[in-house]
Amino acid sequence: MTELSSPPGAAPWNTTTTHRHRARHPGLRAGVALAVVTAVAACGTFATSSGSGSGSGPSARDTTPDPAATAEAGAFLADWAGGRLDSAGARTTSPVKAQEVLRNFTVGLDISGPELTPEEAVRQDDGTVRVAFTAKMPVTGLGTWTYRSELPVRQQQEGGGWKVDWTQSLVHPHLSDTAKFRLEREEATTPKVTDRKGTVLTGEAHPSLRPVLSQLAGGGSGPRGAIRLVDRVTGEIEGTEATFGKEEVQQSDGPVATTLDATWQAAADKAMADKAGGRNASLVALRVDNGEVLAMANSPATGFNRAVSGTYAPGSTWKIVTSSALLLKNAVGLDDVVDCPKYLTVGKEFHNVETSEFPGATFRKDFTKSCNTAFISLRGKLGDSELGDVARDYFGVGQEWHVGIPSFDGSVPVPKDETEKAASMIGQGRIQANPLVMASVTATAASGRFHQPTILPGGAPGGDTTSTKPLPPSVVTQLRTLMRATVTEGTAGVLADLPGDVGAKTGTAEVSETEPNNGWLVARRGNVAVAAVVEQGVTGGASAGPILRSLLAAVPADPS
Structure with a gap:
């Protein structure tokens, strides 16, 4: 939000007028957080x-x-x-x-x-x-x-x-008996933005793209307007109290091409409108092989772009990274018994969703049933900074990404104490992510290599400045096995009837002691990774599950 000071004196109110300009003020109608x-x-x-x-x-x-x-x-x-x-x-x-x-x-x-x-x-x-x-x-x-x-x-x-x-x-x-204020907004035509096949993308057809179309088309000059001091009788302008928005940016003549896919974007917007239940929610879909973003959607559709700029605890979807860290050092095997009690106290009492328990469970079952206490019990297998190191070095989380629009690229601080380390094992504590980050994590787990997400063909200005290592093939194989089992026999059963080899991980992220939990779901099918979060969704399978199922059911084939 831009903060402006008015000159000494002025008086606001009354009518709002709109000025139309030709294609030189990108995004003056775009949603603004x-x-x-x-x-x-x-x-x-x-x-x-x-x-x-x-x-x-x-x-x-x-x-x-x-x-x-x-x-x-x-x-x-x-x-x-x-x-x-x-x-x-x-x-x-x-x-x-x-x-x-x-x-x-x-x-x-x-x-x-x-x-x-x-x-x-x-x-x-x-x-x-x-x-x-x-x-x-x-x-x-x-x-x-x-x-x-x-x-x-x-x-x-x-x-x-x-x-x-x-x-x-x-x-x-x-403000006086003779002078009042008038708000004026400027409207401009935004240069064309196209998807990967040349289809024009508009805010009317794709509501969730409204906040980013101006950023894609014109460097984010944003909306413009002014508050004028006017004569109450004649309406003549006596002065300008405040102006808003950046200076005009001259646009190039051609359309702006993106990696987005109009079909996937339409399906994502519809899934949000039909299945989010009016709650704050967001999703991202991207290609596994190169990180190209196919769709992003938010509920509400206009305003803050939660999908790429939100900051959330990722909850149990983070167990993909935790499992990677454990598997990389052979600290656990899929068939090893890692008991799953109802409660485990590490400075504070941790428990599983609905206080479930699975005595004598294998690590595979702990993952598919999302057992918090089992994962926390393995915290001694990792050094204090090891989880963050794996997230950064293999998954690119916390490095600087150049997506093409403003983004939050994740954060995994070193735990301050044993309690926070326990929380970090299950995607809580101070770990922060969003659907863009978790879709990328899912893609990396599926392919074994991090690809910086981008919304512009060939990459965004600034280039790929990340530096990561590939996951060993044995770790990738085990992660894919765990995620597939989560669909066929675990908490992501909402996706079980979809065609294809779908792998997934649910997540429930605690917000506070008084608010309902956020619900998460990440999934991979073919060459696409998707991630969704629903604020106060309680559980991932029940809240984010229907959203991603709706999306994947509407778009059965991988994008070309």
Whole structure:
């Protein structure tokens, strides 16, 4: 989000106008991830100004504001920030007018979640208390407008209560009976973006691509707009209070080619719309042999691109990496008995989903049934940094990727203690990933070699700066066996009726003690690896499972 300061003075609200420009402002209609700030206004905790002395002598004057006045100012700002405009208006000397102006200001300028920070309260000679404040006003889809103003707070009668002495200029110094604000947004035609076969990709046909089409087409110049100060009668512009967006970027004449596949993208968007149940969710599909991204989808379709920029604990899908680390040093065999009790305490109590247990289970069964306690019991087989080393050296996780759009490329910190090491074995603790990362992990496990994911043919600008080693063929064979068994006899049975040699791993990632777990599923079929996460999905098989099944059922063949 871009934060902008307005010149001294201005006044926002009223109509929104749109200007159309020809193909030179990419993505002005594209979805923009908006981080809405929840305001926390002080309530009677303002600093006070000191007077001209400590109180000695006949000329000394106490300028300390009445605490009740500062409390009322704080309460007004808190109500305004929290959207309680009727309550904010009631704290003023003109409740009806104040409520009307505050509502017109926020609604007319598409402002949501303002942050209002009070400064020092000062008592004036006439007894009025003035409280300066900084306003940060998030304008939907554009950025944050920042300016300063102040509140006058006046005691209503001798010994009576305090109220904000209403005037339009306290909302913004330039807002008045003769001038108001107008929000203007610019619209531009985005240059064409095509899939791997030359099919044009659009936000209308592929909703999840809206946040990235402008990045692909024009270097991410993003949406543009401005807040103008205008005459209330004539509408004539008197000044510009804030501008949003980068300068125009001249585009090349030809379309921008990508590795995406329109058929896979359409199926991914449909799977999200039909199976995510309105929850936050995302998925990525990519080619195993070269890392080319075929599709990415998000729920909701517009806004933050969780699929490539999200940060999540990967949960039990991370057991692919953990298993690789154990198999690389022959620390465990698939038929070795690794008991799976209900609980295991390592600084804290760990348990399995639904507190399941499998006494005398083999490592193969521990993987297919996703036994947390069994994996944690093997933590002594790995050095403290070994899991992160394997993730980086073989799977490329945590190295810098050049995907072609902004991405988060995973993080595997060295555990701080034994409890965190135990959590890391099952994809918890401080391990962070997203569907892009986990689709890549799945592809690496299936092929034995990491290929940097990319959305641009031939790779993104910056090139492939990663450095990895191939997994030994024996490890790859064992990983493929484990993932296939997870479909045929384990927790990924939701994919069992799909044609082809499908391998998978489910995941359940704990978020907090009070929120439902996130659900994960990764899978590989033929030359495609896919990964999906559903926030608060509880389990991977029940939440992410139907999404990936819908996708793979709709696109039975590998892409060309």
